[in-house]
Amino acid sequence: MTDNASYSRRISFDDVSKFYGDVLGVNRVTLSIPPGITSLVGPNGSGKTTLMNLMTGLIRPTRGSVRVFGISSSDPERFFREVGYCTQFDTFPRGMTGYQFVYSFLRLYGCTALEADELTWRSIERVNLVEAAHRKIAAYSKGMRQRIKLAQATCHGPSVLVLDEPLNGLDPLVRAETIALFKVLAEDGMHVILSSHVLHEVDAISDQVIMLSNGYVVAEGQIRSVRSEIREHPMQIVVRCRKPAEVAAKLFEQEQVVEARVHGDGRGLLVKTRDADSFYRLLNKIALNGVGIEAVAPADDDANSVYEYLIGSEETAR
Amino acid sequence: MAIYKRGYRTYSGPLTRERWRFLVLTRYAWRTIFQSRLLTAFFVFSFFYPLGALLAIYLNGNATILSLLHQSSELLVVGNKFFSVFIAVQGTFAFFIAAFIGPGLVAPDLANGALPLYLGRPFSRADYVLGKMMVLFGLLSFVTWLPGLLLFAAQAGVAGHGWIWDNLWLARAIFLGSLIWILILSLLALALSAWVKWKVAAAALMLGIFFLGAGFGQAINLILRTKQGTLTDIGNLMRVVWHDLFRIERHAFDFPPTEAWIMLILICCGCLALLAKKLRPHEVVR
Amino acid sequence: MTPVIELEGLAVRFGSRDILKGLTCALSGRSIGLLGPNGAGKSTLINTLLGFCKPARGTARVLGFDIRHNLREIRTALGYMPENDAFVSNMTAVSFVRLMGELSGLPPDAALERAHESLFYVGLGEARYRKLGTYSLGMKQLAKLAQAIVHGPQLLILDEPTNGLDPPARLRMLRLVREMRDQQNMRVVLCSHLLRDVEDSCDEVLILKDGQVVHYANLEQERSTNRRFVEMEAYGNENAFESALAALGCHCAAAGGGRFRMVLSDGIEISDIYRVAAEQDVQLRRLNFRRDSLEDIFLRAMNGSLAPQVDTGVEASNGHL
Numbered sequence: 001m002t003d004n005a006s007y008s009r010r011i012s013f014d015d016v017s018k019f020y021g022d023v024l025g026v027n028r029v030t031l032s033i034p035p036g037i038t039s040l041v042g043p044n045g046s047g048k049t050t051l052m053n054l055m056t057g058l059i060r061p062t063r064g065s066v067r068v069f070g071i072s073s074s075d076p077e078r079f080f081r082e083v084g085y086c087t088q089f090d091t092f093p094r095g096m097t098g099y100q101f102v103y104s105f106l107r108l109y110g111c112t113a114l115e116a117d118e119l120t121w122r123s124i125e126r127v128n129l130v131e132a133a134h135r136k137i138a139a140y141s142k143g144m145r146q147r148i149k150l151a152q153a154t155c156h157g158p159s160v161l162v163l164d165e166p167l168n169g170l171d172p173l174v175r176a177e178t179i180a181l182f183k184v185l186a187e188d189g190m191h192v193i194l195s196s197h198v199l200h201e202v203d204a205i206s207d208q209v210i211m212l213s214n215g216y217v218v219a220e221g222q223i224r225s226v227r228s229e230i231r232e233h234p235m236q237i238v239v240r241c242r243k244p245a246e247v248a249a250k251l252f253e254q255e256q257v258v259e260a261r262v263h264g265d266g267r268g269l270l271v272k273t274r275d276a277d278s279f280y281r282l283l284n285k286i287a288l289n290g291v292g293i294e295a296v297a298p299a300d301d302d303a304n305s306v307y308e309y310l311i312g313s314e315e316t317a318r
Numbered sequence: 319m320a321i322y323k324r325g326y327r328t329y330s331g332p333l334t335r336e337r338w339r340f341l342v343l344t345r346y347a348w349r350t351i352f353q354s355r356l357l358t359a360f361f362v363f364s365f366f367y368p369l370g371a372l373l374a375i376y377l378n379g380n381a382t383i384l385s386l387l388h389q390s391s392e393l394l395v396v397g398n399k400f401f402s403v404f405i406a407v408q409g410t411f412a413f414f415i416a417a418f419i420g421p422g423l424v425a426p427d428l429a430n431g432a433l434p435l436y437l438g439r440p441f442s443r444a445d446y447v448l449g450k451m452m453v454l455f456g457l458l459s460f461v462t463w464l465p466g467l468l469l470f471a472a473q474a475g476v477a478g479h480g481w482i483w484d485n486l487w488l489a490r491a492i493f494l495g496s497l498i499w500i501l502i503l504s505l506l507a508l509a510l511s512a513w514v515k516w517k518v519a520a521a522a523l524m525l526g527i528f529f530l531g532a533g534f535g536q537a538i539n540l541i542l543r544t545k546q547g548t549l550t551d552i553g554n555l556m557r558v559v560w561h562d563l564f565r566i567e568r569h570a571f572d573f574p575p576t577e578a579w580i581m582l583i584l585i586c587c588g589c590l591a592l593l594a595k596k597l598r599p600h601e602v603v604r
Numbered sequence: 605m606t607p608v609i610e611l612e613g614l615a616v617r618f619g620s621r622d623i624l625k626g627l628t629c630a631l632s633g634r635s636i637g638l639l640g641p642n643g644a645g646k647s648t649l650i651n652t653l654l655g656f657c658k659p660a661r662g663t664a665r666v667l668g669f670d671i672r673h674n675l676r677e678i679r680t681a682l683g684y685m686p687e688n689d690a691f692v693s694n695m696t697a698v699s700f701v702r703l704m705g706e707l708s709g710l711p712p713d714a715a716l717e718r719a720h721e722s723l724f725y726v727g728l729g730e731a732r733y734r735k736l737g738t739y740s741l742g743m744k745q746l747a748k749l750a751q752a753i754v755h756g757p758q759l760l761i762l763d764e765p766t767n768g769l770d771p772p773a774r775l776r777m778l779r780l781v782r783e784m785r786d787q788q789n790m791r792v793v794l795c796s797h798l799l800r801d802v803e804d805s806c807d808e809v810l811i812l813k814d815g816q817v818v819h820y821a822n823l824e825q826e827r828s829t830n831r832r833f834v835e836m837e838a839y840g841n842e843n844a845f846e847s848a849l850a851a852l853g854c855h856c857a858a859a860g861g862g863r864f865r866m867v868l869s870d871g872i873e874i875s876d877i878y879r880v881a882a883e884q885d886v887q888l889r890r891l892n893f894r895r896d897s898l899e900d901i902f903l904r905a906m907n908g909s910l911a912p913q914v915d916t917g918v919e920a921s922n923g924h925l
Contacts, residue, residue: 043770044740111676168766171641171797172902199771200800279889280839287878294874295892303740307771326725328788329718329756333709334674342706350694431690435751438684439708440676491707599656600647 008070010034011055012189013162016064018050024215025050029064031217033193038187038204040195041303042212043311048195049088051212052162055193056085068160084153088195090145092137098124098148099133102155107158121275123155124148127181143174149183160191169197179205199303209303210288213298213311227301228276228311234258235276236299240268242292250286254278270299336440343449344436344456347423351453361457364411368465369402372472379476396433396473401488402564404466407557412458419457420507421520423450428515428596437599442579447508447593454504463496492565498571499556502582506552509589512596528553545573549581606668608759608791609653613662616645618650623648625815626662626819633808633822635785635792639799639902640812646795647687649812650761654684667759668790680709683757685748687764687795700736701751701791705771710754715754722750726780729757749780759791760784766801774801781805798817804896811905820903826901833894834874838862839885848880865894 011033018025019197040048054061054066057073057080064072068082073089100119106116116243124133127147132140137148146166154161166182167175182205188190196202202209203223211219211226219226227235241247246259248269265268273279276298287293299305352358377383379392394400427433438445470489474482506527511520529551537546548554557577561568562575607630616624624645640646651657653666655675663670668676692700695718705715709719723732726746731739745765752760766774778815782805784790791850802809803823811819812846842862849856849866856866868874874891881888 041771043772067801077827113869145644152653168798172639172899173641173906175797176866197768198768198798198800199775256656267921277887282865284878284882284886287875288882290875292874293891296888297890304771305774312772319723326721326753326788327713328757328758328790329710331714332709332711333680334706339707339709342703346699346703426693430693431686431688433690434654434656434684434686434702435690435748436683436707437656438686439681439704441680441707443812448701599654600651 008071009159009189011103011193012067013054014065014067015064016054016061016180018054018059019062026054026212026215026217029217031220033191033210034208035186035191036187037182037192037194037205039206039209040193040212040309041197041199041202041209042218047213047215047313048212049164050215050273050285051210052164052193054220056083056158056162058085058298060209062160081156082158083160084156084158085162085163086153086163086166088168090142092145095136095138097136098129098140098144098151099136101137101148102152103154107154111156119155119157123151126154128177132265143171143178144167146174146178154185159189159194161185161190163194165196166194167198167201196206197209199307202224203303211310218310219306223303223306224301226310227298227306230306231274233300233309234272234274235279235301236266237273238278238297238299239271239293240295242267242271242294243290246289251279251282252281268295275279306313322383323447326457339441340445340449341452343446343453344578347450347453348456351457357415360411360415360418360561361461364408364415365465367407367411368405368469371400371469375469375476379473385602395486398488398564398566401466401470401492402560402566404469405462405492405495406557406566406568408462408465409439409496409560412461412496412499413503414455415461415555416454416507417521417524419543420504421511421517421524422456423453423511424597425506425517425520425521428512433597437551443594443597446597450508451504454507455500456504458500462500463493463588466492466496488564489538491560491565495560495563498582502552502556505589505593509592509596512593516542546577549573549577551578552582553584607665608636608667610792612664614649614652614659614664615661616648617660618658619900622789623815625814627815628662629810629816629817629820631810631820633791633806635781635806635807635808637802637809637823637898638795638812639680639802640811641906644812645813645902647763647816648683648815650763650795653678653761654699660915665768677716679756681758683752683755683759683760683790685752685762685765689744690737690748691739691744694735695733697728697739697750698737699748700747701754703773704751705754710755718754718756719750722754723747725753727776734774739850741768742770745769745845749777751869753784753790757790759764759793759796761793764794764797765794766796766798770802772826778805781840799902809898811902813906817860821901823901824897826896828835831893832869833866834866834877835890835894836866836877836888837862838881838886839889839900841884842886845880845884845886848878848884852875852880862889877909 013029013031016029017027040051042048050059054073055068057076060073062245068079071078072084073079084306091109097282099248102123103120106119111119118293124130127150128152129144129147132144139146140148143158146193150163150166153163167178170178182192182194186207209219209226210217224254239247248262251257251260251271257271257273257279259272261270269280283296378396401519407529426434437443438475458478468491470492470557510523511517514523531552532554535548535551535554538550539545558572558575558578559582562578609631611629614624614627615622618711627649638649648657652659653671653878655671655678659671663672665671666678667681671678695703701719701722702715705881706712710718720732723729726749728743728746728750731743736744745768749765752762765781766777769777778801780797781792781794785792793804805821809819809821809823810817820864839862842858846856846864849864850924852872854866854869854872855917856864856874858864877887
């Protein structure tokens with residue numbers, strides 16, 4: 001993804017800072033986001049929404065520049081054609097139907113009545129709301145409201161779709177449908193940028209993750225590759241097997257293994273190692289000695305662990 | 319070294335009596351109410367008139383002072399007129415106190431969705447309304463019937479034997495008149511704040527209902543050439559009821575007290591209905 | 605032992621709409637997850653157990669108390685954490701929790717003592733003298749939890765307790781739920797859209813749909829493993845690995861990103877897979893027998909009754925063990 005052709009299809013932040021008076025929004029952010037699903041994670045108040053507002057041109061950076069496909073956010077006429085924004089606020093103009101909501105946005109946008117009508121139906125169809133299009137939004141369920149916002153954000157055919165907490169409050173079925181829709185959009189070459197607090201979900205659906213803390217980007221990329229770069233914490237791997245003590249004994253001969261602890265039930269062990277690659281290679285050999293391996297899994301390369309290592313865990317009393 | 323591990327535990331101690339639990343709300347509200355200096359000042363200010371009245375009664379019954387002032391007879395007659403003026407003045411103070419405090423009692427709970435927290439406990443809606451009403455009841459009592467009865471007692475002491483037995487109905491009128499007024503004020507304040515869920519708006523609405531209601535009533539009277547228009551004027555309704563209680567002659571332009579009584583009862587019922595509708599632990603889905 | 609919650613043909617109507625259509629079941633788990641899509645009747649069920657909605661037909665018992673006759677007893681024994689924001693803005697956390705304790709019947713001094721303990725327990729110790737109006741969303745959630753446990757209830761009903769929490773706050777909330785279940789011996793009913801949360805903290809689930817019980821399950825028993833179906837994640841020369849596995853005679857499907865699923869045919873063991881891995885110099889970073897996640901159970905329950913089209917987008921979010 002580093003060749004020049006695809007480089008122009010990127011969202012780029014060049015040393016961007018945003019201050020609201022004395023309040024820090026984000027600071028010294030330099031990013032280059034390729035197409036696909038990108039997730040923003042971080043504690044409340046870490047600058048996720050500020051980053052999204054910058055990305056959609058709703059606010060201008062105090063310093064640096066934000067460009068979508070090379071178009072600067074200080075060129076709103078062209079910039080806004082490329083981005084669609086779905087905010088976290090669950091509020092709508094009073095008394096509107098779903099159709100009117102999307103249609104009026106398109107008219108404001110400068111479409112003719114005919115164009116607007118066609119585009120409205122197209123985007124409403126995409127989010128599967130055709131039957132409910134002429135019902136009042138006030139009578140929609142949470143999932144439907146979330147989808148009509150999505151229709152509004154995508155109706156003018158943007159290449160960048162920015163969604164603030166789009167999955168919040170959705171039930172498991174609607175969640176799955178919405179995620180599937182994001183995937184379709186991403187496969188069509190769109191940038192889908194979303195924020196979420198549910199890390200295991202984020203880990204599973206996104207092509208890359210951007211982690212924010214206190215207004216700074218602390219990590220970006222795929223969770224797994226981010227994990228291997230955190231060297232101060234040895235990798236933890238759980239092995240479930242019939243003879244954990246035997247495995248542990250073999251592992252202790254290795255220098256890179258920091259710790260091997262047999263589980264209380266005698267059916268598995270937790271290994272901490274500095275060099276996961278050679279551990280896995282070694283495991284290939286140990287497995288042949290009849291130790292009865294049943295399951296192997298890294299214990300801390302998921303989003304939650306990376307989050308904990310990079311941002312910290314007990315921040316509740318902020 | 320001894321180690322004491324303490325943390326959260328389940329509770330197995332005694333529980334308080336359910337019947338009086340509504341007073342918990344009252345206690346907590348009183349604790350916060352006097353944090354407002356404006357209210358405290360106003361509350362103190364509302365005792366000036368009763369103090370003045372007490373002084374007047376004292377002077378009135380003191381022969382030495384009367385002779386010093388070269389007055390042969392009494393300065394004023396302490397009777398039904400005296401007490402009905404007293405209650406009208408103190409009633410006005412009570413009204414402003416109720417308009418000031420009342421909306422702050424319920425509106426914040428509704429705006430922040432606290433009702434499920436109250437009602438999810440062994441604590442009913444009636445307990446809730448009762449607890450909140452007791453806040454106003456206590457405060458307004460200090461402004462109305464408590465000083466009223468004090469003045470009555472003072473006058474009884476000054477006037478000597480007989481007066482108290484001849485005028486016992488006055489004490490009843492002071493007490494009953496105040497009670498009705500307090501009931502109306504607190505129900506209105508709670509119902510309005512439950513309705514608009516915003517205490518500033520509720521206070522404004524409360525003032526509006528009294529002042530605009532009065533103006534509206536006069537307008538109807540003028541246009542339709544009737545006297546029933548002032549039925550919309552709660553202050554006037556109350557005045558008629560007070561005059562009835564204090565056996566003061568009816569003005570020609572007043573409507574009969576029975577109508578005023580009925581109207582006041584209707585207002586109370588309306589407030590209770592509004593409270594019953596608005597004070598729910600959950601929103602009914604469309 | 606009396607069941608925590610017993611439903612007997614419980615039906616609830618709003619106007620002309622049937623919200624709950626005759627639920628019958630007995631829940632006796634220590635922590636019960638209440639699941640279902642929006643509009644399935646979860647909130648109504650909770651509201652009915654609390655006595656906020658009246659049953660049209662049937663009845664329910666909570667800890668053995670009937671909701672038609674013993675509401676006071678139920679509400680005394682129960683702690684409730686509502687879904688929506690619920691607090692009193694101009695009160696400090698301590699006086700708020702104390703007030704709630706007194707309303708549950710604690711004497712004032714006991715309520716004060718326990719208000720402090722509860723706030724420390726949920727992790728708001730440092731912030732307990734601050735006004736609730738100044739709290740962040742996560743702190744308000746914790747304050748709601750503190751008021752729900754101040755009177756030491758036997759049963760705790762939590763409605764979407766992790767909604768809007770950031771990851772550490774969410775993990776903390778789930779840890780508290782487990783702790784209260786295990787150490788304080790409280791029964792917990794947890795209602796959530798995040799299946800993972802329920803999976804992490806509940807041992808039983810009740811799944812509702814359209815006002816009916818579609819599934820009731822003990823999670824331990826349900827999550828049966830299929831010992832012939834293996835999932836793994838390989839790192840290294842994946843293509844060579846795949847073809848070598850196929851040479852063993854196993855049906856093997858690549859799921860992208862180095863992930864494979866295969867059915868072990870007779871005579872083939874896990875150690876054979878490792879031999880292939882060693883030969884091809886491939887690292888097996890993840891390997892397990894397939895077991896049903898709560899998501900699988902949930903989707904099966906949803907499809908069982910009506911079968912709407914469910915997108916397979918869920919599959920990818922099944923990445924965890």
